C-alpha cells in the first residue's frame with residue numbers, strides 16, 4: 001500500500017483519545033462534570049487574561065487545550081507491557097521516562113507513553129501513564145504464584161487489535177477503515193468490567209497484599225483508572241469542585257501557585273466505590289465493591305533542566321519535611337520553601353533552570369535583513385531584543401506527585417515499605433525497548449529552536465549550540 005493511503009499516527013491518537021474520553025464520560029459521570037468545570041474555568045481564565053491567551057496561541061497550545069488530557073492504566077505482566085508498547089506506537093506514542101513507585105510503597109514501576117515530537121505534541125499531546133506490577137514485591141509466595149497464574153491466563157487485547165497492530169508494523173501504517181477499526185478494538189483493552197475474574201475471597205487475599213494488586217489481577221483488563229484534563233487555573237478548579245458535587249483530595253500535588261508555572265500541579269477526586277460481581281464460590285454471595293476509578297486535573301508549566309529539577313526536588317523535600325513538624329498548613333510551608341525558586345522568566349533562563357523555545361523577533365529579522373552586526377551569543381541576541389524565548393511545556397509526570405495520587409486513592413492504611421531497588425533494566429527488558437530520556441527531549445527541542453532561529457537570522461548552522469554558547473562562525 002502506498003504510504004499516502006496511511007492515516008497519520010497523530011490522527012489515530014486524536015481519534016483514540018476522543019473515543020476514550022467519551023467512553024470514560026459514559027462510565028464515570030463525575031468525569032463529565034469535571035470536564036465541564038475545567039472548560040468553564042479555562043474559558044474564564046482566557047477571557048480575564050488576554051496576555052495568557054496570546055502566549056498560548058503563540059506557543060500553539062490554544063488549540064490543543066480542549067483535547068489535552070492524560071490517562072493511566074496498570075498492567076499485570078511483562079508480555080502485556082511489551083504489546084501495549086506496540087499498540088501505542090501505532091498512535092505515535094512512545095515510552096518516555098522511568099518512574100519507580102516502590103519507593104512510595106506502591107508495588108509497580110511505570111513509564112509514560114506520549115508523542116515526542118513538537119508537531120505531534122501540538123496536534124494532540126495525549127499521554128498514558130502506564131504501570132506494571134512488580135510481582136516480586138508480593139511477599140507471600142503462594143499468593144505470588146496465584147497472581148502469576150491468574151495474569152498469565154488473561155488476554156487483554158482483542159485478536160483484531162493484535163492483528164491490526166501487527167499489520168501496521170508490517171505495512172508501515174493503517175488505512176482509514178483499518179484506523180477506525182483499530183481505535184474501536186484498542187478501546188476494549190481500556191474498558192471497565194463489572195464482572196471480576198476471581199472470587200470474592202481471592203479478591204480479599206489480593207486486596208490484603210495491596211489494594212493495587214487486587215485492582216490489577218481481579219479483572220479481564222487494565223481498565224483506564226482516570227483521565228485528566230489540563231486546566232489553566234487548578235486552584236479555581238479545586239475550589240469549584242465541591243459546588244459541582246465533587247470531593248477533591250486535600251492538597252494539590254507539585255509546586256505551589258506561582259507567576260511562572262513550573263512542571264506540573266495535580267489534584268484529584270476520590271475513587272468511587274463500584275459494585276462488582278465476583279465469580280461464584282461455594283459459600284457466600286458473589287457481590288462486592290471495588291474502588292479504583294477517579295478523576296484528576298492538572299496544570300502544566302515549563303519543563304525544568306537537570307539543575308532546575310534538582311532545586312525543585314530539594315525544595316519539595318524541605319516543604320514535606322517541614323510540614324510534618326510545623327503548625328502552619330502545607331500550602332503555606334510549600335510557598336515559603338519555593339521562595340528560593342526564581343519566579344520570572346528572565347532568571348529562570350539566565351540561571352539555566354528551565355527549557356525555552358527560541359525564535360527571532362521582528363526586530364531581529366529586520367536587523368538581519370539590513371546586514372546589521374548581530375551579538376555573537378544567545379544572551380546577547382536576547383539582550384538586543386532580537387531573540388525571544390518561550391517556555392517549553394513539561395509533558396511528563398512527577399514521581400512524588402504520582403505517589404500522592406496513588407496514595408490518596410488507596411487510603412492511609414496502605415503505606416508499605418518495600419526494600420526493593422528500582423529496576424529500570426527489568427522494565428526495559430519487558431518493554432522491549434529503552435525509554436526516552438525526557439531531559440534529552442526537552443534539550444533537543446530547545447536546540448532545534450535555536451538552529452531554526454539561526455537559519456532565519458542568516459547566521460549559519462552549528463552543531464554545538466547551547467543557551468550561553470557562542471554562535472559558531474560559518475567556515
Ligand code: OOG
Nearest residue numbers: 072129397401402405406
Ligand atoms: C497512576 C498515578 C499517576 C499521575 O498523574 O501522576 C498519575 C495510577 O494511579 O495508575 O496518573
Ligand code: NI
Nearest residue numbers: 072129228296
Ligand atoms: Ni494522573
